Amino acid sequence: AQKITQTQPGMFVQEKEAVTLDCTYDTSDPSYGLFWYKQPSSGEMIFLIYQGSYDQQNATEGRYSLNFQKARKSANLVISASQLGDSAMYFCAMRRGETSGSRLTFGEGTQLTVNP
Amino acid sequence: NAGVTQTPKFQVLKTGQSMTLQCAQDMNHEYMSWYRQDPGMGLRLIHYSVGAGITDQGEVPNGYNVSRSTTEDFPLRLLSAAPSQTSVYFCASRLLVGHTIYFGEGSWLTVV
Numbered sequence: 413a414q415k416i417t418q419t420q421p422g423m424f425v426q427e428k429e430a431v432t433l434d435c436t437y438d439t440s441d442p443s444y445g446l447f448w449y450k451q452p453s454s455g456e457m458i459f460l461i462y463q464g465s466y467d468q469q470n471a472t473e474g475r476y477s478l479n480f481q482k483a484r485k486s487a488n489l490v491i492s493a494s495q496l497g498d499s500a501m502y503f504c505a506m507r508r509g510e511t512s513g514s515r516l517t518f519g520e521g522t523q524l525t526v527n528p
Numbered sequence: 529n530a531g532v533t534q535t536p537k538f539q540v541l542k543t544g545q546s547m548t549l550q551c552a553q554d555m556n557h558e559y560m561s562w563y564r565q566d567p568g569m570g571l572r573l574i575h576y577s578v579g580a581g582i583t584d585q586g587e588v589p590n591g592y593n594v595s596r597s598t599t600e601d602f603p604l605r606l607l608s609a610a611p612s613q614t615s616v617y618f619c620a621s622r623l624l625v626g627h628t629i630y631f632g633e634g635s636w637l638t639v640v
Contacts, residue, residue, distance in 0.1 A: 455633070456634065457571075459631075464627070507627075515576050515586065518572070519570050520570050
């Protein structure tokens, strides 16, 4: 069975500083995809970044980067230069292989608060 | 481009009532799925579909039915609502090729 673990229920960071949100996963599938989503208080799910299990390099999207350590089964999200608008709930999620469509397994989330 | 559209956005039901949450996408995505999100938790998969005429159960399917008669639409039916089904419901879709998964804006359902 697949499992995503986010061990930080809440995180605080000062504006303009970097923050790392932790995510570990458990799967026996050789092929999988890892996602990070942001959920602001308005409730929508906003896609941030994706990492495929066979990708050699860590994914980056603007201020977001994914620190992928396959042997440790971790996929931490790094947000550089935090902004007040980054305050939200962040979810790590995993998809099995390429045939699982939009079936994702989610972690329980980390509530990030950016302080001015 | 409307993306993934869910209706209604808010709904209050009485225990035992039935209703359908609508989900439509205009991106010709093969894959569609329904999730529920309970307070303080991540999303959990209810049902999914890999194409018109094909559906399957996810992690928490009990109390819900789905159908996929067209590529565009994937309605979620609650046959006899229970308070335990009070949740936020998200519809999601994806192309066969590529990894980006698109979510609707969510439907807030309260069963009293």
